[in-house]
Amino acid sequence: MTQPRSLAGGRYALDRIFADSGGMGVIYDARDTRCADNRVLIKTTRYDGGDNARRFKYTVDEAAKHIARLRSILEWEKKILVRFKAQGINNVPSINDFFHDKSLLLKRTYEGKRGPYDIGDEVLNAEPYLVMERMYGDTLEQALAKEAFRQNLEHRLLRLAKEILTIFIRIHRPFKAGGKDAYFIYQDLKPANILVGPADYYTLIDLGSVTLRLPDKTTEPTAGMLTFGYAPPEAEWEDGVRIDQRFDIYTLGATLYHAFTKIDPRELPGNFPDLDLRKLDPLRLHPKTRQIMDRSLATSPERRYSTAAEMRKDVVQALRELGDYV
DSSP states (O other): OOOOSEETTTTEEEEEEEEEOSSSEEEEEEEETTTTTEEEEEEEEOOSSSSOTTOOOSOHHHHHHHHHHHHHHHHHHHHHHHHHHHTTOOSSOOEEEEEEEOOSSOOSEEEETTEEEEOOHHHHTOEEEEEEEOOOSEEHHHHTTSTTTTTTHHHHHHHHHHHHHHHHHHHTOOEEETTEEEEEEOOOOOGGGEEEOGGGOEEEOOOTTOEEEETTEEOTTTTTOOOTTTSOGGGGOTTOTTOOTHHHHHHHHHHHHHHHHOOOGGGSSSSSOOOOGGGGGGGOOOHHHHHHHHHHTOSSGGGSOSSHHHHHHHHHHHHHHTTOOO
């Protein structure tokens, strides 16, 4: 992936890719040259989920709409981060800057459905960039590959679950939107979206998938953004009416399942695979931990924890029974 060396008139110097989930965002490790080369992270839009970023199989009009939609998601993430920080949610990135510049990923010419087409300068030079504080550590996906992280794994993952559930409690807190009851759903929890920092400080690094839940729907532009394998079966319902905070409970369970078993749910058959809980048996987990896994991964939302607070209570109890100070 080719990238220029600087952005914003030379203010930000890019060094390397920090995180790329292959989804709709990529994060660069960079320096702020106007502030003594302070380290920052810069997030921008990724336009597909694979190796074909140079090719849009669209007409020019379809490509323009696709680009506009994904850019609107980054704008939405900016608003979400500002709101969550104002609410005192600390386990999410802090915003330092937001600007528009030339695109790192878009090319001028693509091969579309009806032959080649060009993307104009007004699009190529209007990419949004979200500048965030520099965070240190590995994604959970990277950490799981390290033997040192897998030591005392049950304790470590329960502590992770406690912290993520604390964030979910704040995200799910109800408020009024246009006179209607509303709350947010994170929607796309997975190991690639959790940063494991020093002293196991956990941060959610991708909030572009957060959606607003209203009584009758979840809202665009993020409604339906998910990762197959981690998403619960009700994600198959296209109307989104029946999707609620228990969606996040399942994605946390699927993330823990991946961490415990080393089985990547994305590699299992089907978009909404059956996560075989018998694979946990050789680990000899504490009965309370096993109960947490069973309940969080129930295929029926009615059988899951009804709230993040309810699940967190069980996680804290499991930690206490395992002898952890909570």
